[in-house]
Amino acid sequence: MRMNTKIVTGSLSLLLLACGGSKQTKAATAADAETKSATPVAGAGASSLCPAVDATHEMSEYDTSGDAVPDVRKIFLRIGQGSIARLVLVCRESDINYDGTKDVVRQYTDEGRPLRETADTNFDGKMDSITFYQEGAVIRQEIDSKRAGKVDTKIFFEGGKPLRAERDLVGRSTTDKWQPDRWEYYEEGHMMRMGTDLDGDGKVDRWDRDATMKRAPSVDSGAADSSDGSDA
Numbered sequence: 001m002r003m004n005t006k007i008v009t010g011s012l013s014l015l016l017l018a019c020g021g022s023k024q025t026k027a028a029t030a031a032d033a034e035t036k037s038a039t040p041v042a043g044a045g046a047s048s049l050c051p052a053v054d055a056t057h058e059m060s061e062y063d064t065s066g067d068a069v070p071d072v073r074k075i076f077l078r079i080g081q082g083s084i085a086r087l088v089l090v091c092r093e094s095d096i097n098y099d100g101t102k103d104v105v106r107q108y109t110d111e112g113r114p115l116r117e118t119a120d121t122n123f124d125g126k127m128d129s130i131t132f133y134q135e136g137a138v139i140r141q142e143i144d145s146k147r148a149g150k151v152d153t154k155i156f157f158e159g160g161k162p163l164r165a166e167r168d169l170v171g172r173s174t175t176d177k178w179q180p181d182r183w184e185y186y187e188e189g190h191m192m193r194m195g196t197d198l199d200g201d202g203k204v205d206r207w208d209r210d211a212t213m214k215r216a217p218s219v220d221s222g223a224a225d226s227s228d229g230s231d232a
């Protein structure tokens, strides 16, 4: 992605105007990093996930597509005062398909490390994927693969690769309780074995192993990467 034009809003009035849609939001902090186990994927617009521009936050907008319309918005936290003040990137919204709606929101820690990325991967206006980071690396991805408004797949990563996946194939999970009925185990990104709970008691009733899974789907880690996206 190449940045052609940089648009920085300098005046206070412009800042206030630009953040008019997200006045009700609160700042994301490290304490918000972990969601409850079955928290629905955020249904609200992407812009509500970033902190509002206020006394301690500043915003910049960028055009990466060359049409002079900003498609990336960054929120910075101002730390310190006077000559030692510095800006830390705490949130970044991107309009991936350039239709005017932000599709990917990446939240950072106050130290500027990736914390969580929420994405609308099919551009239907509803967020369907959340990627969680720890120490800058992907540790978990929660996906609403059925586009039903709740998480049905969780993928756990180690060293940037999927280690294990849990899926709720039948849809027993509620917002309070995660009830998977499929457990998948991966080595080098390849599924080695898969357990399925057929009767819903939470225990595996059938195991399938590598030799029988030539047609099994591979895990698509989607937008999960550990870069900080600071190129745009």
Ligand SMILES: [Ca+2]
Pocket: 095, 096, 097, 098, 099, 100, 101, 102, 103, 123
């Ligand atoms: Ca878009």
Ligand SMILES: [Ca+2]
Pocket: 119, 120, 121, 122, 123, 124, 125, 126, 127, 128
């Ligand atoms: Ca979506």
Ligand SMILES: [Ca+2]
Pocket: 196, 197, 198, 199, 200, 201, 202, 203, 204, 205
């Ligand atoms: Ca069972």
